[in-house]
Amino acid sequence: MYKMLSGKKRSSNVRGVHVNFFIFYEMIKNISVFLCMLFIPIYGFGMHIAEGFLPKEWAGIWTIIFIPFLIIGYQKLKKQIERVPKTKLLFAVVCAFVFVLSSFKIPSVAGSSSHLTGIALGAILFGASSMSVAGLIVLLFQALLLAHGGISTLGANAFSMAVVGAFSAVWVYKFSRFLRLPQGLAVFIAAFVSDVLIYVSTSGQLALAFQSSSQSFLENMTKFLSVFAVTQLPLAIVEGIFTVVAFRMIAKYSKQELKVLNPSLY
């Protein structure tokens, strides 16, 4: 753009046409990417328990259960960043990954639609407990600005996403590596299982809250699982792929930081 506007003469007409085409091309590319960012989340449905749809006592219980994980996660994250200051940007990238993935509403072959989670990546890199902070940030953002999920259900949603999702990702990853599976495959399986278990956990929370004399926990669990888990299975495959791509990118760019932060990755 600068060269075009500076009025510099070209040595030949062919070279001038080539440069102007490249500049025009870059402009179209940038505008396309911007439009892409604007139009991707054209539908925004949450993946969480909606505001007020968990009875008060259960909302309180899940909040109390989540708080210790948040405290431990925050302390661990603080120590990690103090030990390796460059991981601040890495943590921001991990949160950004959760932000981006959780904003995509993707149709499923099951005939409904749902969201990805993105929590497995950060769990594998930083450890499971640190993801309680990332999960809370994303859920708070969506509850306050998008009316998805809710403040009353924050504890329950955070427990499902940032505790069940994160810990399951780490355990499945470590078990896969123990079985000597390739790292990419281990990351894929971890992300897949984590994604599915988040929704299994949500189903369990709802099943527990709405059980009665006429509706047992297992009956409710089956009903809620038929809504969440069946939709999520094909989406979990997509999440696995995205997570592997992101993991490879971060492993390439932040090798030195990760070797100090999480030596088991190498």
Next chain:
Amino acid sequence: MMKRKSISILVVIVAILVVGIQFFLPMLMENFKGTDDQAVGLIATINPDYTPWMDHFWEPSGEWGETVIFAFQTALGLGVIVFYILKNNTKLKSKEC
């Protein structure tokens, strides 16, 4: 230079495809309910007497309110990721030099 150009072409094609697909999605997804809406419906079936005890503090207004905020969420995330990639690309290139 050629590899960068190929990647740029791919980015343009993917971006145009995504924008194009999103315009057709309303037709494809007319009956595709979100899972949280389905869950709310299921709660009403299991426990018809249950009423939510709390409402959202604020909800985006208008047809495009939610879309814009979701776009902001995506843009925020993508901005951080792009910044990270560019910063590390520069670092890698300076190491190679």
